Amino acid sequence: MGSRKIGVGFIGLGHNALGHIRAHIALGKSDLVAFCDRNPNRVEAARREFGGDALYTTEDIYSNPGVEAISIHTGDGQHREPFVKAVQAGKHVLVEKPVANTEEDVLAMVEAANSAGRSLKIQVGYILRFNPLFEAIHKAAREGKLGNIYYVEADYVHNLLYQAGQTDEMTGRNWFLEEELPMVGGGSHALDLLRWISGKEVVRASAYSNHFTFLEMRSDDCQVALFQFEDGSIAKVAALYGPRCEMAPCYNLRLYGTNGTVDRDRIAISSSTADVHPAFEQIDAPRVRGHPYGPEIEDWLDAITNDRPTRTPLHDGANSTLATLRAVQAACEGRAVEVAVLAAESDK
Ligand SMILES: NC(=O)c1ccc[n+]([C@@H]2O[C@H](COP(=O)([O-])OP(=O)(O)OC[C@H]3O[C@@H](n4cnc5c(N)ncnc54)[C@H](O)[C@@H]3O)[C@@H](O)[C@H]2O)c1
Numbered sequence: 001m002g003s004r005k006i007g008v009g010f011i012g013l014g015h016n017a018l019g020h021i022r023a024h025i026a027l028g029k030s031d032l033v034a035f036c037d038r039n040p041n042r043v044e045a046a047r048r049e050f051g052g053d054a055l056y057t058t059e060d061i062y063s064n065p066g067v068e069a070i071s072i073h074t075g076d077g078q079h080r081e082p083f084v085k086a087v088q089a090g091k092h093v094l095v096e097k098p099v100a101n102t103e104e105d106v107l108a109m110v111e112a113a114n115s116a117g118r119s120l121k122i123q124v125g126y127i128l129r130f131n132p133l134f135e136a137i138h139k140a141a142r143e144g145k146l147g148n149i150y151y152v153e154a155d156y157v158h159n160l161l162y163q164a165g166q167t168d169e170m171t172g173r174n175w176f177l178e179e180e181l182p183m184v185g186g187g188s189h190a191l192d193l194l195r196w197i198s199g200k201e202v203v204r205a206s207a208y209s210n211h212f213t214f215l216e217m218r219s220d221d222c223q224v225a226l227f228q229f230e231d232g233s234i235a236k237v238a239a240l241y242g243p244r245c246e247m248a249p250c251y252n253l254r255l256y257g258t259n260g261t262v263d264r265d266r267i268a269i270s271s272s273t274a275d276v277h278p279a280f281e282q283i284d285a286p287r288v289r290g291h292p293y294g295p296e297i298e299d300w301l302d303a304i305t306n307d308r309p310t311r312t313p314l315h316d317g318a319n320s321t322l323a324t325l326r327a328v329q330a331a332c333e334g335r336a337v338e339v340a341v342l343a344a345e346s347d348k
Pocket of ligand 1: 012073
């Protein structure tokens with residue numbers, strides 16, 4: 001592991017970016033060179049919390065040679081412009097999930113990264129891959145303990161009604177209400193977890209949705225999708241933004257394999273072919289509340305330092321986003337929709 005500090009700039013200084021900046025400070029592996037937001041009040045708030053005078057409201061973050069890497073935390077539909085400018089300027093990027101809110105934006109971002117003249121380390125913010133419980137489940141699955149996994153499910157059940165009060169003071173708009181797609185914004189977290197743990201790619205999506213509980217949202221607030229993987233195995237993802245309950249424990253993760261089962265944070269493994277009712281045991285891993293931004297950031301910085309791929313490179317994160325965008329299309333059109341899989345061109 002190298003130990004040099006990476007110069008990092010941040011674009012978009014909302015709640016999510018502040019969590020990342022605090023995690024950078026706790027890690028101590030980066031120099032925080034620039035903070036950028038179109039809202040000067042947010043830049044000033046960052047200056048008050050983090051000190052220093054290297055704070056920008058303008059775009060000179062891209063030309064600053066001290067900024068080696070850019071962390072992008074704009075709203076879901078606002079990632080494309082800063083991402084493309086960052087990779088064209090030769091910066092490594094952490095971009096929050098979903099990669100974008102439209103297929104056109106995702107593909108333009110992948111194209112821009114593939115066209116960059118050098119190997120850029122891109123991390124897509126699918127943070128569940130860094131949750132220790134899910135890391136332990138990923139390890140067990142990839143070691144073959146569950147056998148061949150044939151059905152998986154995970155949900156993003158999160159009461160986000162408070163977002164109705166998050167109107168942007170600069171634009172007078174509220175992207176959470178006007179642009180967010182629950183299956184893409186939240187559901188892609190769950191699908192990404194299922195893709196990562198199973199190691200399988202989605203080839204087809206079908207979905208239903210309805211709109212009963214979060215009426216301020218433009219999009220349907222309840223979206224439920226079935227995904228078919230390349231080998232015929234199946235995933236189910238529900239994305240609910242207005243449930244009257246706390247977040248679903250362990251994202252309701254369930255995995256069914258030919259040799260074992262995971263039920264949220266418990267695992268049952270058959271000891272022999274005759275052992276058809278193995279008992280569930282608690283999975284031996286720390287239970288973490290909130291988002292483990294530190295390990296995600298550390299993986300990105302270490303990938304830059306050591307010239308290796310990140311845990312969630314661009315094509316991989318894009319495949320989670322694209323499959324959920326196709327699920328939204330499937331719900332709108334009332335039919336199953338094919339999903340194209342991106343290959344790992346840019347993730348050197
Ligand atoms: N990985 C996770 O678990 C996780 C958790 C929360 C949020 N997120 C994601 O993080 C992103 C940000 O979420 P948020 O809740 O902080 O949003 P937010 O709307 O509160 O903040 C976004 C900020 O970006 C600024 N901005 C937008 N376009 C800009 C531009 N072109 N240049 C400069 N500034 C610009 C806005 O002024 C705003 O301050 C979203 O994509 C969200 O889905 C991810």
